[in-house]
Amino acid sequence: MTPNPAIPPELLTPAEMAEADRLAGNGPALMDAAGRAVAVAIRRRFRPCRVLVLAGPGNNGGDGYVAARLLERAGWDVGVAALAPPRGDAALAAAAWRGPMRPFAAAEVARAGLLVDALFGAGLSRPLDGPAAELLAAAQAPIVAVDVPSGVCGATGAVRGFAARAALTVGFFRAKPGHLLRPGRDLCGELVLADIGLPADVLRSIRPRCFANGPALWRLPRPDAASHKHSRGHVTIISGTEMAGAALLAARAARRIGAGLVTLACADGSSALLHRLAEPGALVIQAAGMQDLLGALLDDPKRQVILLGPGLPPDATTRGAVVGLLAAGRRLVLDAGALTACEGQSEALRGAAILTPHEGEFARLFGAPGADRLTAAREAARSTGAVVLLKGSDSVIAAPDGRAAINHNAPPTLATGGSGDVLAGLAASLLAQGMEPFEAACAAAWLQGEAARLHGPGLLAEDLPEAAMRAAISLGE
Known part of the structure; x- marks a missing residue:
């Protein structure tokens, strides 16, 4: 269709x-x-x-x-x-x-x-x-x-x-x-x-309680004359060491869609140097290992919205970071490695703000969604208390209260490496700017689909942040 x-x-x-x-x-x-x-x-x-x-x-x-x-x-x-x-x-x-x-x-x-x-x-x-x-x-x-x-x-x-x-x-x-x-x-x-x-x-x-996703369901935050970088939201993205580009994609998306501040948090010096060179407008912090990095983040009460997962290994260290940040009351957007690290232990995700699994990650956490993706996503949202964005060409966004939206504007060109990192960055940015988790996830999914449509053939994940910005601007015209 x-x-x-x-x-x-x-x-x-x-x-x-x-x-x-x-x-x-x-x-x-x-x-x-x-x-x-x-x-x-x-x-x-x-x-x-x-x-x-x-x-x-x-x-x-x-x-x-x-x-x-x-x-x-x-x-x-x-x-x-x-x-x-x-x-x-x-x-x-x-x-x-x-x-x-x-x-x-x-x-x-x-x-x-x-x-x-x-x-x-x-x-x-x-x-x-x-x-x-x-x-x-x-x-x-x-x-x-x-x-x-x-x-x-x-x-x-x-x-x-x-x-x-x-x-x-x-x-x-x-x-x-x-x-x-x-x-x-x-x-x-x-x-x-x-x-x-x-x-x-x-x-x-x-x-x-189910909706076709689109701008009728949400309103993007818009800065006014009194806005400043601190009032426009601060997103912290924890970077991996082996796939640091994933965090860069998420950071670019978060900045382009309006976050006033974006911090790339690195557990090694090489990733920190890469991020300083590749994303000069972002803040970069580094520590000697994940435990020290988490300590630094938890010591700073301003770091309330944290994106965890893009480029991270699905190991016990990543799982420990999820558990520790949730226990500290941070608002987490969890993707990729952060989700797979909790395979078979979906209760560890309870209290997260937004989960963005693709079908394989969803199956590892909650069991295969089967033919009824809508019910599966709703049940996952209810059990975790998080908004679940089950990705696909027919992405389902489900809230713990039973609301759900189906995103239907994603073209096939979005099937490219890194697009999920961009989506997670968009969602985290909108969450930091004050949108509620369900609306932030819905808006992120729609903006990414519209961005891909605006760009057309030859789309790379690197193209999406700027195209998403154009999509957001078009809503205000």
Whole structure:
């Protein structure tokens, strides 16, 4: 799915969407509006051709019957193939269809120039198999999915049984997590959200807890005339000795996104010299080993926000630094080596501000997230009391109180070494500038995705801090 900035922030699970329908009432009117939205979307994107609507027995199928009727009225060659007899409001929509009913057979699919997948919506609770899966698997024509591609779980994006890739998916009112979480996101093709007359005030009753990440969820800190370097936040980054460049990437990102002061804390002289030469605007402190370095940091009460992990070895010394800094009440952003150092001991992370694991690091701490990344991230956040940013092309940001956001603007060019170090630096900087951990993590993930988009092909991690700055500036224009 192409990132869609027009997606409203609230994401509704299938159960929440059903509740929105119930609160709004007048099911036949909503079905008519949904089918109309499907027909309009098709007419805007495809030339008239032979259309076959695959209709299921429920409301999804009812939307398909309405779309078929309106396309035929517009002069398109349309037929409907029903998997099973319609029920409920779908039976009313089917009764208004006067066009041809075609066999639910592969031969009909082969003759179609366009397929409308109106078999099952986002609430499908069993694997898609049998004739429905066989027909979709045999399709050669473009597919337009109603609500979600059949077989995709609207709550998780996971595939149940089988799901075919759609060229276009028409959703209604609000997107669902499954529209943004992979593999569902990849199978949706272009996502269009249609207004079908549901009043926005139903959201006050539903109180959704999952959101599409974007600037509607947070506001970046902005300096004013009274600001000075101390008021704009101080980030301390503990550097490793073997991969000191990781700390440099994080420091550059932290400075570019607004931290007034950034300190690179080194446990050896060579790293300290490198940092002084490579990042002259940062403060550099050094000590003879990690224990002395931690002592110096703990003796300075101004060092409240500390980034620990980029370039650090996943060993007992790093784990001891995590435990000691948490015990002292410091606000920690933990990444990379700091996370792996606590493998199998996630309780050691309790009290951190933000954790930024990729899927492998997450698995080592909490177990494999499996098909439901959203629930896995929420449980990890609840158990640690930290905001968890589970990285990926569909990064999930989860707070201990159950809020969650899905980041959907990350292009494939972000799959490059060092990008995670930059992300951790952005998050630490925003945290030091006064943003709450959930908002800081969300903003960091979005800014990095937008930075990659602005830069385009050939992206290196070194390009991200400046591009993230441009992304932040664009929000104020």
